[in-house]
Amino acid sequence: MDRYPTVDEVADSARRLVSRYPETARLRRIGASRQGRPILMLSVGSGPRHVLVVAGPHPDEPVGGATALALAERVASGGGRSPATDPGLVTWDLVLCLDPDGAALSRYRPETPAAHTLAGYYGSVYRPMAAEQPEWAPITGAQLPESRALFDVIEERRPALQCSLHNVDAGGTWVQLTRDLPGLAAPFAASAAAHGIPVQDGTFDALYWENPSPGYYVLPPPGSTARLAAGSENIGASTWCAPAGYGGVTAIVEVPLWAADRAADPTPHPDPAGALRDLTGLVRDGGHRVTALFDKARAFLPPAADSPPRRVLEWMAEGLYDLVAASWEPLRRQSAALTTAQVCALDVVARRQPLRAAGLLAGLLETSRDPGAPALRRELDALFTAWCDDFTRALRLRRVPVADQVGHQCRTAVAAAESALG
Numbered sequence: 001m002d003r004y005p006t007v008d009e010v011a012d013s014a015r016r017l018v019s020r021y022p023e024t025a026r027l028r029r030i031g032a033s034r035q036g037r038p039i040l041m042l043s044v045g046s047g048p049r050h051v052l053v054v055a056g057p058h059p060d061e062p063v064g065g066a067t068a069l070a071l072a073e074r075v076a077s078g079g080g081r082s083p084a085t086d087p088g089l090v091t092w093d094l095v096l097c098l099d100p101d102g103a104a105l106s107r108y109r110p111e112t113p114a115a116h117t118l119a120g121y122y123g124s125v126y127r128p129m130a131a132e133q134p135e136w137a138p139i140t141g142a143q144l145p146e147s148r149a150l151f152d153v154i155e156e157r158r159p160a161l162q163c164s165l166h167n168v169d170a171g172g173t174w175v176q177l178t179r180d181l182p183g184l185a186a187p188f189a190a191s192a193a194a195h196g197i198p199v200q201d202g203t204f205d206a207l208y209w210e211n212p213s214p215g216y217y218v219l220p221p222p223g224s225t226a227r228l229a230a231g232s233e234n235i236g237a238s239t240w241c242a243p244a245g246y247g248g249v250t251a252i253v254e255v256p257l258w259a260a261d262r263a264a265d266p267t268p269h270p271d272p273a274g275a276l277r278d279l280t281g282l283v284r285d286g287g288h289r290v291t292a293l294f295d296k297a298r299a300f301l302p303p304a305a306d307s308p309p310r311r312v313l314e315w316m317a318e319g320l321y322d323l324v325a326a327s328w329e330p331l332r333r334q335s336a337a338l339t340t341a342q343v344c345a346l347d348v349v350a351r352r353q354p355l356r357a358a359g360l361l362a363g364l365l366e367t368s369r370d371p372g373a374p375a376l377r378r379e380l381d382a383l384f385t386a387w388c389d390d391f392t393r394a395l396r397l398r399r400v401p402v403a404d405q406v407g408h409q410c411r412t413a414v415a416a417a418e419s420a421l422g
């Protein structure tokens with residue numbers, strides 16, 4: 001396996017698996033997207049207990065479909081059988097792509113050489129604003145049919161484990177849990193080591209979550225006053241927390257597209273206060289520079305109502321960069337205790353946000369026929385190229401093979417199921 005399958009390829013592979021294992025596997029439509037695209041779920045096994053796997057929650061995170069297929073094949077074929085993957089005991093329900101509309105908006109082509117470069121990735125992927133992300137939208141109060149489809153499956157299946165499959169663009173691997181699974185930490189770490197993926201010892205996504213071991217984060221209990229992450233105070237409304245109503249737990253498994261070995265470095269950072277100051281400036285300055293170019297292009301870009309990328313750019317321009325930087329303020333009071341890994345995680349975020357915006361704006365400028373678009377595109381391209389080169393060099397990024405991303409997610413999902421099912 002040397003590339004990510006597309007959404008259509010994942011669906012076709014699922015149909016072929018059902019034809020090979022007709023007594024074990026079933027494929028059905030569990031809902032439709034905002035634009036009417038089918039949301040498909042592949043079920044393997046007939047056991048009374050359920051494990052729910054969610055692929056494609058974010059369209060810029062391409063590994064989930066491949067992992068879902070690998071898990072389905074393992075359960076259906078009997079490979080590496082354990083009680084958690086015995087189809088007579090457990091049914092594995094695999095949502096093949098939760099956001100097919102978002103996937104359709106991406107210009108990312110996994111079969112091309114550019115897909116393996118940072119510039120090729122950020123220049124072509126699409127990531128929705130928070131209110132249009134199916135797992136996250138309920139936090140904002142948005143009601144999406146994709147979210148409803150997942151909530152309905154959770155209510156129907158009442159899974160002991162929900163496993164949400166994610167990519168982080170750069171850094172290391174980690175797992176976030178809505179409840180502690182004591183049997184997971186050791187096999188998770190062993191899997192990461194076997195696949196040559198650094199374990200993220202500190203992550204922006206779970207800055208204030210409980211952290212009993214490296215790369216292992218547990219949601220604080222309800223009512224905790226600790227900040228979770230920027231904008232996530234109402235996380236209990238997300239699809240992640242829905243299985244808890246039936247005694248289940250959710251594991252969010254993150255694997256990096258590009259690894260940064262310092263993401264696993266637990267040594268104290270030599271100048272954390274200076275690093276925080278520099279990274280705060282980096283995210284704000286980069287964001288404001290993209291916003292300035294966006295402002296010049298607003299008059300000839302498609303209206304936000306008709307353009308999801310435009311909506312994302314508007315959302316980011318309205319203060320996202322400052323919100324991200326402000327969420328780090330509590331860290332300033334404990335900066336003396338920050339590790340190299342924790343600073344690395346913030347470094348990735350500081351560079352990621354302007355690059356995401358630049359890639360989206362470049363795509364809009366590319367399709368514009370306005371005579372002012374080419375000059376703005378050249379100015380943007382110069383920034384974009386410099387930022388990608390600096391990102392790769394500063395964090396010494398290396399590409400993680402697709403097979404290792406998939407293998408690690410599979411092993412982690414099975415280990416989580418073994419722990420959750422007891």
